[in-house]
Amino acid sequence: MKTSISQYIDDVAKQARRAANDLATATGETKQRWLERVADMLVEKSDVILRANEVDVSAGRDKGLSEALLDRLLLNTSRIESLADAVRKISTLPDPVGEIIESNKRPNGLLVTKVRVPLGVVFFIYESRPNVTVDAAAICVKAGNAVILRGGSEAFHSNQALFSVLQDSLREANLPEAAIQLVQTTDRAAVGELLKRGDLIDVTIPRGGRSLIERVSTEAQMPVIKHFDGICHVYVDATADEATATEIVINSKCQRPGVCNAAETLLMHSEAADRFWPNLAGKLEERGVELRCCPRSIAGTQSGIEATEDDYRTEYLDLKLSVRIVDTPREAIEHIRRFGSGHTESIVTNCLATANLFQTVVDSAAVMINASTRFNDGGEFGLGAEIGISTDRFHARGPCGLREITSYKYVVHGTGQIRK
Secondary structure (H helix, E strand, O other): OOOHHHHHHHHHHHHHHHHHHHHOOOOHHHHHHHHHHHHHHHHHOHHHHHHHHHHHHHHHHHOOOOHHHHHHHOOOHHHHHHHHHHHHHHHHOOOOOOOEEEEEEOOOOOEEEEEEEEOOEEEEEEOOOOHHHHHHHHHHHHOOOEEEEEOOHHHHHHHHHHHHHHHHHHHHOOOOHHHEEEOOOOOHHHHHHHHOOOOOOOEEEEEOOHHHHHHHHHHOOOOEOOOOOOOEEEEEOOOOOHHHHHHHHHHHHHOOOOOOOOEEEEEEEHHHHHHHHHHHHHHHHHOOOEEEEOOOOHHHOOOOEEOOHHHHHOOOOOOEEEEEEEOOHHHHHHHHHHHOOOOEEEEEOOOHHHHHHHHHHOOOOEEEEOOOHHHOOOOOOOOOOOOOEEOOOOOOOEEOOOHHHEEEEEEEEOOOOOOO
16 A cells, blocks of 8 residues: 555656646747746745745754855845846747757658657756746746656745745646646655656756765666766966956855855966965955865965865865865866866966867866856856756756757658658
């Protein structure tokens, strides 16, 4: 006999499959109107959303969450308006469903077309950031997918308030309500049950810490689009301009230290370090950054501590930064290869040859040249928003927007041809 959890998940998955089938006939205009209504309702219901978020933030403080994690959890009027703007941008993007990727006419007269189609049912599991609830729902449904959302317990009340907006807007748009479902239990067993349902769920996308990603990768009985740690590096080359390097490093680390595209390690060429490392270190320390340094870099700091090898493997998601001085670009690249997670790497340089070497050899989802790591983001890349940043090499890599959560099929038009 099925337990209550397994029966509940069975119902959720079956409803999602039916909704995905219904979404296949939804027009681009219908989905656009729905997204516009979502954006309007987020602003209209902002007071309700903010009250719910206050409950989560207060509970997070009581649990001792770091300031960086509290920042990930926090919603305010500005962030809700930004979220609404992101939804409006998604609404204006071309509908990927039905796009003809390529076509060719065969000598026998067959017209072979490669057509973009939805993945189907997406199980999306994520932590902390409640804005992701709306981003994921908007992208999935725009691309014709039904989505099952499982947010973190720390954002439970915020996610419920946002889900209410999504449900109300689906009803108004005459779209299937089960196109977006929020798992209504914090029981971890629900996740295990969902990961077993490869018969009804087409893909799982986990977004969170390493333990979550590893669990999903181990248990999932369907394909997984994942990103592991965001151990992002900034390499300051020998030719780097001090002012440019300083701005990029500080922005990469300090603008929002609790997000996956924040820098976690600074690599400096010894010639650049000789010129301005003490000044850069001082500015980082003024901003509250704890520097974990190699023996060569610790001398340029006021309060740096000696780094361990584990520090270079750590995604801090906090105002902490590992530092290492290197003597060649190749040494920096080798460090990234050894310790990096394949997320985002940046080089600050005035040497075109070094920039070309870095972008060619470094194997990450995004490589920045003279720009902050913080730009690896679906919105910043013109995708409208993202459902996550994949460090896989396939099916999708980097920010996953509308096209990254579709597949394709071949449609062949004939006039009665038979194969001989």
